[in-house]
Amino acid sequence: MAWVKMVGRNEASGSLKAEYDRIAAQFADRGGAIPEITAIMSIRPELMIARNTLSNSCTFGGSGLGRLREELIATSISALLNCRF
Amino acid sequence: MVAISTDWRQAKLSPADHAMLEFGEKLTVMPSAMAESDLEKLRQAGFSEREIVGLTAAAAYRNFITRIADGLGVELGKYGDGYYDSQVLRAFGVTGAAVGGTLYADRQAPSREPAAAHRVHSRPGPHTRDARVCWIGSPDEQALAKSHATTASASLPAGLRNLAIALSLKPDTLAATVEFAHLVDMGGSGLGDRGEAIIGVVVAAVLGLSYLGAHHAQRLLDGGATLAELGALADNPAGDSLNGREREVARFCEKLTRAPGTTAPADVEALRAAGFDDREIVSIVAATAFANYSGRLAAALGVRPEASLSEAAQNAI
Numbered sequence: 001m002a003w004v005k006m007v008g009r010n011e012a013s014g015s016l017k018a019e020y021d022r023i024a025a026q027f028a029d030r031g032g033a034i035p036e037i038t039a040i041m042s043i044r045p046e047l048m049i050a051r052n053t054l055s056n057s058c059t060f061g062g063s064g065l066g067r068l069r070e071e072l073i074a075t076s077i078s079a080l081l082n083c084r085f
Numbered sequence: 086m087v088a089i090s091t092d093w094r095q096a097k098l099s100p101a102d103h104a105m106l107e108f109g110e111k112l113t114v115m116p117s118a119m120a121e122s123d124l125e126k127l128r129q130a131g132f133s134e135r136e137i138v139g140l141t142a143a144a145a146y147r148n149f150i151t152r153i154a155d156g157l158g159v160e161l162g163k164y165g166d167g168y169y170d171s172q173v174l175r176a177f178g179v180t181g182a183a184v185g186g187t188l189y190a191d192r193q194a195p196s197r198e199p200a201a202a203h204r205v206h207s208r209p210g211p212h213t214r215d216a217r218v219c220w221i222g223s224p225d226e227q228a229l230a231k232s233h234a235t236t237a238s239a240s241l242p243a244g245l246r247n248l249a250i251a252l253s254l255k256p257d258t259l260a261a262t263v264e265f266a267h268l269v270d271m272g273g274s275g276l277g278d279r280g281e282a283i284i285g286v287v288v289a290a291v292l293g294l295s296y297l298g299a300h301h302a303q304r305l306l307d308g309g310a311t312l313a314e315l316g317a318l319a320d321n322p323a324g325d326s327l328n329g330r331e332r333e334v335a336r337f338c339e340k341l342t343r344a345p346g347t348t349a350p351a352d353v354e355a356l357r358a359a360g361f362d363d364r365e366i367v368s369i370v371a372a373t374a375f376a377n378y379s380g381r382l383a384a385a386l387g388v389r390p391e392a393s394l395s396e397a398a399q400n401a402i
Contacts, residue, residue, distance in 0.1 A: 001158075001160065001187075002157050002158045002159050002160060003157055003158035003350050003353045004157055004158075004353065004363040004366055004367055005363045030162065030164040030168075031164070033162055033164065035162055036159050036160050036161075036162060037150070037153070037154060037159050040153065040154075040157050040159050040367070041153075041367055041371065043363055043364050043367055044268075044364060044367055044368065044371075046268060047265075047268050047269070047367070047368075047371060050261070050264045050265045050268055051153075051265065051371075053260075053261045053264060053265075054146065054149075054258075054261040054262065054264075054265050055146070055150070056261075057142070057255070057257040057258040057260075057261040057262075058139075058142045058143050058145075058146035058258060058261075059143060059146060062139075062257065062258075063139035063140065063142060063143040064135060064136055064139040064255070065105075065136060065139055065140055065143060069102065069105060069140075070143055072089055072093075072098075072102060072105070072106060073105065073106065073109050073140070073143050073144050073147060074143075074147050075089045075090055075093075075173075076089050076093040076106050076109060076110065077109055077110075077113050077144060077147040077148065077151070078090075078147065078151055078177070079089070079090050079091060079092075079093070079176075079177070080110060080113050080114060081113065081148070081151045081155075081345055081346055082345075082346030082347075083151035083154060083155055083345065083346055084177050084178060084179050084183075084188045084189075084346075085151070085154035085155070085159050085160075085161065085188060
C-alpha cells in the first residue's frame with residue numbers, strides 16, 4: 001500500500017470514475033485492475049488525469065520512437081535511479 | 086532486457102540505440118552538462134529533430150515518474166503468475182514476495198543524508214553567440230514556432246515561451262506539459278506561489294539547471310524574497326535558509342531529486358508532522374517530479390531563458 005491516501009474505484013465519482021473506467025478498459029488484460037501508479041494521485045483527480053495525458057504523450061507509443069525504444073529508455077533510467085517500481 | 090536493467094552498456098545495441106541510452110543517462114545523472122554536441126550525436130545516429138524532442142521527453146518523463154513512485158511508495162500490482170519477468174525483477178532486487186506486497190521493506194529506517202550530488206554546472210554556450218531560443222530546429226522553424234506560440238498565447242504561459250518553442254515539434258507533449266504545469270507549477274498546486282517557487286529553486290539548485298532556476302528565482306523575487314535569501318537557498322537547498330514547513334519541503338525535495346531511490350515512509354511522515362495533509366503531499370511530490378522533468382527538457386534542448394526574466398533571476402543558478 002502506498003504512503004498516501006488513494007480513492008478506490010468503488011468510491012470514485014464524476015471525472016475520476018470516468019477516468020478509472022477508461023483505464024480499467026485499457027488494462028483489461030489485468031482484469032481491469034487500476035495500477036497504483038495511476039491511482040496514486042486520485043486524491044487530486046485533475047492531477048491524475050493530467051498525469052495520464054502527459055504519460056501518453058511521452059510513452060506508450062506517444063514518443064514517436066516505438067515501444068521497444070521507449071522501454072529501453074524506461075528500464076535503463078529506472079536502473080540508474082535504483083527505482084524498483 | 087536483463088542487461089538493460091543492470092548495465093545497459095553490456096547489452097547488444099545498435100549504434101542508434103546506444104546513442105539514445107547514452108543521451109538518456111547523461112540527462113539523468115548530469116543534466117546541467119548537456120550540450121548541443123549531445124543533440125548532434127543523436128542527429129548523426131539518424132534521429133530527426135522531432136524524434137530528438139520525443140526522446141528527450143521520454144527520458145525526462147522517466148525522471149518524473151520514478152520520483153512519483155519513489156516519493157509516494159507506489160507498489161507493483163499482482164496480476165497473476167508470469168506477468169513480470171522474474172529475471173528482470175531480480176535485476177532490480179525485487180523478490181516475488183514484494184510483488185503485491187511492498188517494494189520498500191528496507192526503507193523503514195531512513196537516512197536524512199542524501200547521496201552525493203551529480204552537480205556539474207554548465208550554461209548553454211551557443212546562446213551567447215546566436216539568436217536561437219533553443220537547439221532544436223533551424224532559425225526559420227523557430228520563428229514559425231514563435232509565431233504559432235503568439236497566436237496561441239491565450240493558453241500559453243508567456244513566461245515559458247522559449248520552452249514552448251522547443252517542444253513545438255511535438256504539440257501533444259507541449260499541451261500535456263502545459264496542462265500539468267498549471268496544476269503543480271503555476272499556481273494550481275495549493276502550495277502557494279512561494280511554495281511552488283521554493284520547490285523549483287531547490288530542484289534547479291541540486292541539479293544546476295539554469296532555465297528552471299531562473300523562472301522560480303523570479304517568482305521568489307517577485308514575491309518579496311531578497312537576493313541574499315535566494316542565494317542562501319540556492320547555495321544550500323536543505324540548509325538553514327528556510328524555517329518550519331518550508332524547510333521541511335526543501336529537505337524532502339532535495340532528497341527526492343538527488344537520491345529518489347532512498348526516499349522512505351519516514352520522509353513523508355516528516356511532511357505530515359510539519360502539518361501537510363495527503364493532498365498537499367501529493368502536490369509536493371508531483372511538483373518536485375515535474376521540476377525534474379521540465380528542467381531536464383530545457384537543459385537537453387538548450388532552451389534560453391526568456392528576456393523578460395531579470396538578470397538576477399537568470400544568474401540565480
